[in-house]
Amino acid sequence: MQKTIDPWGSGLVEDYVKLIKDFGLEEFDKAGFPDPNRLMRRHVVFSGRDLGLISMCIKEKKPYYVLSGIMPSAERLHFGNKMVIEQVKYFQEHNAKTYVLVADLEAASTRGITLEEAQKRAKEFHIPAWIALGLNPKKTIFYFQSQNKDVMHLAYKFAKKITLNEFRAIYGQADPSRIFAALTQAGDILYPQLEERMPGIIPVGVDQDPHLRLTRDIVSRSKSEKFFAPSSIYHKFTPSLNGAIKMSKSSPDSCIELPEDLASVKKKIMRAFTGGRATLEEHRRLGAEVEKCMVFELLKQHLVEDDKELDKIYHEYKSGKMTSGEIKQLCYEKMEKFLNNFVKNIEKARKEVDKLRFVKFG
């Protein structure tokens, strides 16, 4: 039986190396990418598909695109979204034509909000938040799924390219609403190539790989359109503060939202699973188990930009010189600064939203 990853569920992925093997992913090699960002340098970005094609486009300055989507039903962002945005930013800064779509159709279907409400939330919160996290709005093409007839036409057309059993093999299930959502997403992924045929890259959490497999299968069966199969680049999950592999809203204590009020953030960090030992004496003698420490992971993945600074924290903690209380305090201080900045930048970005380049459809 073929294994499946469920991009909609909260299934845990226990072994990234195994994932690479089971799903035929490539290992990410930062050597292919000039000026790798924090996530690339620190093995948070760990695999992908057809990465060489994008690496070539960057190095030879050939046209390519990066695409990502906003799910506007969510009330807030989380650190997984932050990673996606940072990846989009990386490619945007390396000459990718940048598309960000608002999945208002999917939000309306899965969350029961109206399209208008979904669009309003995207404009009032999500798009400003993306800008606050580094997206350059002047170099980004935005669109609403529900207004992009080409995307809906592609979805309808692609339905002919896949059987129910193939769909089930990829997703583990095949409800009509899942079929609509997945094929519309395939339409989104390939839509930029209707304007200009070129390679494209989709940065996502590895749990989204099924959408890429579906889209790549569709491309291989759409000989007449001659789409480039989309490349993808995968990051690991932001680990849950309680030590689970993925932050999850269904377990709120495990997860810091963006934004979230500071008292609540402080409480969560202070309760987080660390690499500390049972007693202070033992901690000083043996040093922390840094690899198990969720607080260090947060610092590494999100809060410390400078490699040398991170290295110093690592060694002080590893050697037992820094205690778990101290690393939590450090983490909270950095988080406080980051969140305050984020909220301030959202406010600023909100004022620019009406000036953005939304695609107009005839």
Place this chain on the structure above:
Amino acid sequence: MQKTIDPWGSGLVEDYVKLIKDFGLEEFDKAGFPDPNRLMRRHVVFSGRDLGLISMCIKEKKPYYVLSGIMPSAERLHFGNKMVIEQVKYFQEHNAKTYVLVADLEAASTRGITLEEAQKRAKEFHIPAWIALGLNPKKTIFYFQSQNKDVMHLAYKFAKKITLNEFRAIYGQADPSRIFAALTQAGDILYPQLEERMPGIIPVGVDQDPHLRLTRDIVSRSKSEKFFAPSSIYHKFTPSLNGAIKMSKSSPDSCIELPEDLASVKKKIMRAFTGGRATLEEHRRLGAEVEKCMVFELLKQHLVEDDKELDKIYHEYKSGKMTSGEIKQLCYEKMEKFLNNFVKNIEKARKEVDKLRFVKFG
């Protein structure tokens, strides 16, 4: 196991009475409908769903709509289309707001033609042909499926209202492309109610009942939108000239197309299955088996408007006074006149197409 009718296939329906019973249809009672048309008077229209609601709208002059669709991939029409158009015409003349959509998305998906080609064919042939067969274009709202975002949004939304197993129970299968086509069709059927909530009627061949069952199920699960469940009105198939229950393009000799060249039509009628006896002597003595005669069926369903004239033919043939050769000749003469008229009227209608009221979508 639940029975299914396959609206895409050519499965034969052997017993209309059984159909009514198995699928819980209503028997059509012409008493509810003022000035019943030829198809209604002659039991060609035989059943439907929620007919009383429409009958009431007609009698009390309440708003309601009639909707039908054009499949523009077809090169020509056939007599089944002609019946649908005559039914649409009946309701149009009885105050129904009239919608005719061009299923360009479905045509592109199932026939592999482009949307542009589908739209071109609709404008150059199908819409003029519908007008030639009696549709009043000035009182009709036309739209292309691919340009109607509301319809595509409804389809996406409706996907949430039906499970894969329910879909399979209705259609006997559940390929992704079928799911898209069926849910888009449900979107078409209910779209007029986004503009004005009111009852609506869909005249179709009984093989299309699954689409109505699907749409009615969706309505019953969409409490918040408060759609009226669509009514439907079903006609029998135009029988095949070789005696099969349904004219079918896969058996070209059984089927007269609209238009078709007269030499070919003549050949087909002359070869048709009649109610004639083995010898002329026997025919004169026993009379024709009118109920088995496909030529009489054509006259009854399509070519003789006047009930008295049809009655006369019936009795002359039944009594053996009219031979099978004679009824074939009569049928051909009427067909020739009808086809010549049809071609002439298409030419005339073609000139009006650019003036029609196509819905513009923002």
